Amino acid sequence: MTILIADDHPLFRQALCMAVSRVAPGERVIEAGTLNAAARHVGETDDLSLILLDLKMPGAVGYSGIALLHAERPNVPILVVSSAEGENAASEVRSFGAVGFINKNGDLDAMEDAIRAALAGKRPVAPPPVEPESEAGVRETVAGLTPTQLKVLLAVVEGQLNKQIAWNLGITEATVKGHMTAIMRKLDVGNRTQAALVARSLGLDLAH
Known part of the structure; x- marks a missing residue:
């Protein structure tokens, strides 16, 4: 292993x-x-x-x-x-x-x-504190995105346009748009700006 x-x-x-x-x-x-x-x-x-x-x-x-x-x-x-x-x-x-x-x-x-x-398959941390149900649900949704969807979402957070995202990921703009549609549907938001705000609210743009 x-x-x-x-x-x-x-x-x-x-x-x-x-x-x-x-x-x-x-x-x-x-x-x-x-x-x-x-x-x-x-x-x-x-x-x-x-x-x-x-x-x-x-x-x-x-x-x-x-x-x-x-x-x-x-x-x-x-x-x-x-x-x-x-x-x-x-x-x-x-x-x-x-x-x-x-x-x-x-x-x-x-x-x-x-x-x-x-x-050994154990979780070496204490149980997490209670957090708002809505926030916990969104975290689970973000964690459940596909690898490509996560890459697209992170690029949106950085302010990249669809053309830039497509070039960097080696996919077509149409594919990027398709991923964004899926991301917005999963996050229950109406546009890419709202999707970026959700990502930021969950710490995806925080430096640690």
Whole structure:
């Protein structure tokens, strides 16, 4: 089996590799320093058992990395390892598909315990605080978008036009429009501006 470590800081990747080697010495480890590289590994590696993901990576905004990788491989647990602050960080990453959250300021033993729990299929975080039902439902909807729909939505948040999105994703403008129609229907909004506002309200454009 293979564990993916996605973090743009080489020294921290090394620390995570050490933690993984102590918890699961028989597992193969692959590394990625950008979200695009992580997504490529996720698409090409059939035997993934765990993804260790930093939120603040080149190519990622807010919780977009979790949503994108979870959409690509919904059955592979994602354990977020980040320095993000805030008491709601753990519940927020779970709402986008992660199984748990490790603060980078914690010690190595805590990281190892969380990795061990994730590999065992346990969720190493406390139950999330109660949030408004409407917000929770929208988070689930965003987490349920397809990988391409997520990429289109993130591009809209960045202010890209359909022509730019089509060029960057290697698809036609008509296909982009089709994805936007599906996104707006799922989010229950009437236009792309409203879709972008929903995405921003859920932290998809926040830097962590």
